[in-house]
Amino acid sequence: MATPSLTRHRLPGALGEILIDVRAGGRATPRPAIIVVHGFKGFKDWGLWPSLAERIARAGLSAVTLNLSGSGVDDSGEFVHAERFGHNTFSAELQDLRRVADTLHAGELGVAPPTAVGLLGHSRGGGIAVLHTAGDPRVRAGGAWFQVRPRLGANGIAGMFQRQAA
Numbered sequence: 001m002a003t004p005s006l007t008r009h010r011l012p013g014a015l016g017e018i019l020i021d022v023r024a025g026g027r028a029t030p031r032p033a034i035i036v037v038h039g040f041k042g043f044k045d046w047g048l049w050p051s052l053a054e055r056i057a058r059a060g061l062s063a064v065t066l067n068l069s070g071s072g073v074d075d076s077g078e079f080v081h082a083e084r085f086g087h088n089t090f091s092a093e094l095q096d097l098r099r100v101a102d103t104l105h106a107g108e109l110g111v112a113p114p115t116a117v118g119l120l121g122h123s124r125g126g127g128i129a130v131l132h133t134a135g136d137p138r139v140r141a142g143g144a145w146f147q148v149r150p151r152l153g154a155n156g157i158a159g160m161f162q163r164q165a166a
Helices: 049-058 082-086 090-105 124-135 156-160
Strands: 005-012 017-024 033-037 062-067 117-122 139-145
Touching (some): 005 090, 049 062, 117 124, 124 139
Parallel strands (some): 117 139
């Protein structure tokens, strides 16, 4: 297996540029890919994301991490795009994720088109990953890590399925 390398890419997004890092080895060989979606106030170089992406790539998959265009963060991790952050929405993030997934599937992120794609999202990114997975049949697996969820109330999940008395 080839040693993973890092390439950086930029795509136009809903609110500005989407900044993308791709870690992979053997880039000409089709392989599964995982797209990692950061949470609210997060970004691709925060916390565990770089080391997680490196481990995914060392395991033989392509790892795609990104800064959504409304994150407000530049490629150095500095919060410099307050206007974009202030206008960010779930719809904008879904558009950005769709753009990244389409570009990955077209083989335009420095790796061959993937044999399968999975999504992993953290916090708000978990909600975005779930929504995208539900609408994109190309995504074979999805995971949410501390995703957004509705308030369940005293009845928990069962309460979500109970009809309200008129």
